[in-house]
Amino acid sequence: MATIEKLENLERKLVVTVKWDDINAEFDKRLKQTAKKAKIDGFRPGHAPIKMVAQMYGASIQNEVLNDLAQAEFNKEMIAQQVRIADLLRVDAVEGQENNTETFQAAFIFEVLPEINLADLSGLNIEKSVANVNDAEIDQTIEILRKQRTRYNRVERGAQNNDRVIIDFVGKIDGELFDGGSSENYPFVLGQGQMLPEFEAGILGMKEGESKDVSVNFPEDYHGKEVAGKTAVFTITVHNVAEAELPQVDEAFAKALGIADGDVSKMREEVKKNVSREVKRRTDAQNVEAVMAALRDAHSFDLPRSLVNEEAARLAEEMKQNFAQQGLDAKDLNLPVEMFIDRAEERVKLGLILPALVEANKLQPTEEQIKNIVNEFAESYEDPQEVVAWYYADRERLQGPSNLALEANVVAFVLGKAKVTEKTLNFDEVMGAGM
Structure with missing residues (x-):
């Protein structure tokens, strides 16, 4: 040998x-x-x-x-x-x-590959996110749905916050026009922070057909470097002032949300079900990250540099593809692999810890667990059985649900062993998580 x-x-x-x-x-x-x-x-x-x-x-x-x-x-x-x-x-x-x-x-x-000596999970401290969906959260969601269906009706009074205005504006600095400082028939809603505060304040009280000059000071940290810290004078002409009208929560509104018979109570139940599903998805995602971070921190071993470099290169290519999908020309974009090393190390480390943890504790998902996840996916579609049949028509399509079931088993196992502190999130915190 x-x-x-x-x-x-x-x-x-x-x-x-x-x-x-x-x-x-x-x-x-x-x-x-x-x-x-x-x-x-x-x-x-x-x-x-x-x-x-x-x-x-x-x-x-x-x-x-x-x-x-x-x-x-x-x-x-x-x-x-x-x-x-x-x-x-x-x-x-x-x-x-x-x-x-x-x-x-x-x-x-x-x-x-390094030898993985699994840590004592009972020594981990993990903060678990939880959230409840009650009447207040349902009301808040319905209010958002109402705002998404806002209609604007023309008025002859002066403009107020939450009105939509359509304006022309011409901006000058020291009497000279500047790039991006002019527009015609530009619509926006007052009071939403879409424009600089002084600009919006100057429009308040203006009526359709009125014009006036408004002085605006650009902040020193303004994203447009050529105007940052300077004062511009905008000549603003108002073409239209319209106030918001939100739909009533009634039969017509329920039907617009897909409730065939317009039953408002059914609509609320449907909203609750959808919101609960989304809240669970987001809190689950936060808990997955909390568990994975705890596992990474609890283990220390050398990482194969070849695997790290390979993963970093893959992440760089993935970002280029994302740019391309957004319509950006990323063909000649040079993304240094070093930018992705830290994230690549995290992924490679987890990629070595998780198989060892799964094997040692027999955490492989069952067929029933995979089926339950497929059924969850299918619930939000018009014909759930058609979606289920699509997944089971090709075993490769079950890889995603299988990975999620495996991930859920790992999270449940680790949380069952670790010292867990629950953190209750309010609705805004959950929905603002950006996941």
């Missing part, structure tokens, strides 16, 4: 030895196979002299044989010594063997 040499961190070196007798025997075998199908000018396919075939293809065949036999010997040693490889980094030549007619040697440099 060959000796594995420990290098830096998780890097290892193994020198494998292959007999030249074995190399030559395999070379002759492959050379004859090549000769049978070789196409050489002046000869019918497969009828060229073996020496000529060797002259043309011998070097590449020998390199192929050396690589294959050395790799096979390396693989055999890895199995025999039960080595868990993270990545093969390179194969180096061994010096001083030019005149060795007995054996050929190659040095394999590789990284191994």
Whole structure:
């Protein structure tokens, strides 16, 4: 059995030895196979002299044989010594063997996976997020749905907060126009912070058809650097003032939300069900992150740099694709891999901890758990059974639900072992989580 040499961190070196007798025997075998199908000018396919075939293809065949036999010997040693490889980094030549007619040697440099010693989960302190959905949360959601269906009715009075105004404006700094400082028929709602406070304040009280000059001081930290810290004078003309009218919570409103018979109580139940599902999704996501962070912090071991660099490169490519999907030209975008190293390390670390935790505690999901998640997905669709059938038509489609079930098992297991403090979130905190 060959000796594995420990290098830096998780890097290892193994020198494998292959007999030249074995190399030559395999070379002759492959050379004859090549000769049978070789196409050489002046000869019918497969009828060229073996020496000529060797002259043309011998070097590449020998390199192929050396690589294959050395790799096979390396693989055999890895199995025999039960080595868990993270990545093969390179194969180096061994010096001083030019005149060795007995054996050929190659040095394999590789990284191994670290040994994972699972932490005592009872020592973890985890804050678990919880939230309730009551009448107040349902009322708040219905109010949001009403605002989404706001109608604006033209009025002849002066503009007030929450009115929608349509304006022309022309801005000048020291009497000169500046980029982005002018627009025509520009609509916005007063009091929502869409424009600078002085700009909005100047419009309050203005009626349709009125014009006036409004002085506005741009903040020093304004995103437009060319105007930051400067004072502009805007000539504003109001074309339309319209006040908001929210729909009544009645039969028509319920029907607009998909309740066929317009029953408001049914509408409230449907809103509660949808809001509860979303609140659960968001609090679950926060709890997953809390558990994963606790697991990362509780374990300390070297990470295979090859896996970290590979994950960082994948994250960089993923960001470029996201930019492209948003309509940005990301083809020549150079994102340094170093930007993603920290996040990549977190992912690789978890990718090593979780399999060990799952295996040690038999946390693999059951078919029933996977089915329950599929059913949850399907609930929000018009024909749930059609969605369920789609998932089960191809086992690969169940990978997502399976991963979620596995994640849920890990979270439940860790929370069951750790010291848990519950943190009750209000509705705004949950819905503002941005998940």
